[in-house]
Amino acid sequence: MTNLYPDKMAEIYDAMYQSFINYDKEYTFYNNLLQKNNPKSILEIGSGTGNLAQRFIENKQNYTGLDYSKSMISISQKRNPNCEFIHADMRDFNLEKKVDAIIITSRSTSYLISNNDINDTFSCLYNNLNTEGIIIFDFIDAxxxxxxxxxxxxxxxxxxxxxxxxxxxxxxxxxxxxxxxxxxxxxxxxxxxxxxxxxxxxxxxxxVFTLNEMQLFLYLNHFEIIEIIDRKTYAYDTFVIVAQKKS
Missing domain, CATH: 2.20.25 (N-terminal domain of TfIIb)
Incomplete structure (x- = not known):
């Protein structure tokens, strides 16, 4: 993966996405799924310019953001000065303290182009989750x-x-x-x-992925699927999967 968004483009990206994504609804969607499992700590991968982070922080949730773009994180930090953001690759990171839930938002799974990328990511998520922790992520339906x-x-x-x-x-x-x-x-x-x-x-x-592909990747990486949601977003038909870490 490369840094797709230098400083100026990160600002334009931020303005553009706020024009066609309702982040209040986006937060409500993910938070409703999270609260079914009552996590005490949440990591968002693909936190971007911190629009969802803002909602989590306003609601006093234990939230951390992670993104591959330093320019995006810079905007996030200005928007959420009291929030922790980590510059890291979703395929290889180590949190100081494991979390109860990890969400991957904004179809960031699209940048996992090889099978090794996907397996490395799911393995990394597994290792950074507490026992019976959950993951929630979306992907574009091929x-x-x-x-x-x-x-x-x-x-x-x-x-x-x-x-x-x-x-x-x-x-x-x-x-x-x-x-x-x-x-x-x-x-x-x-x-x-x-x-x-x-x-x-x-x-x-x-x-982009088929649902069967993603189900198999999760099985091979020791996750049990709890829920599959067929969700249409602003431009793409996606699936959202909620899965739990197996012992």
């Missing part, structure tokens, strides 16, 4: 997303930041490599979509 992008060549999002209008035009190509890999391209524009006004390009190889 069976629905790949046909969708075959029929829709681009998705456009717009947002305003510091008085400037920005747009992002995203497109995907299905890779012929192993697994369900996609080559994601995003072009960012100021004002309107005009190729003379491109301010940044973003490229990444990402992965």
């Amino acid at each position: 069976n629905r997303f790949i046909p969708h992008i075959k029929e829709n060549t681009a998705i456009i999002h717009s947002a305003q930041h510091k008085g400037i209008n920005y747009s992002r035009k995203s497109s995907w190509e299905v890779s012929m490599h192993d697994n369900f890999l996609l080559e994601w391209t995003a072009k960012y524009y100021s004002d309107e979509i005009d190729n003379t006004k491109i301010i940044a390009n973003d490229y990444a190889t990402v992965r």
Whole structure:
């Protein structure tokens, strides 16, 4: 994985995502799942610019954020000065103190492009959880997303930041490599979509999964599935899985 968001792009990302994600509803969704298991400590992986963190802290929950992007963490820390954020890779981190629950949000699993990436991540989650701890994470459903992008060549999002209008035009190509890999391209524009006004390009190889694949990965890494939720988000059909660490 690479640092996809340098300082300026992290700010634009923050503004753009707040324009089409209702973070109050997002917090309510995850918190309702968490409270079924009554965790006393929570780690969010993919904490980004700290929008969910803000809600957890406001509700006086024992929350820690973790992200791979230093630029994202910088914004998170300004937004939540009394909260702990860790710069780390979800495939390889060690908490000073294990937690009761780990959530991976914002389809961050898409950046786990190899089977080793996924197994390393689940192994790391297992090792950082207390006994009978839970994980909650979402992933893009390959069976629905790949046909969708075959029929829709681009998705456009717009947002305003510091008085400037920005747009992002995203497109995907299905890779012929192993697994369900996609080559994601995003072009960012100021004002309107005009190729003379491109301010940044973003490229990444990402992965989408079938439900059966993810069920098998969890089984092999000693997690028992508690709940599977079919959830449509702002642009993607996803599954959310709640699973518990087995002894």
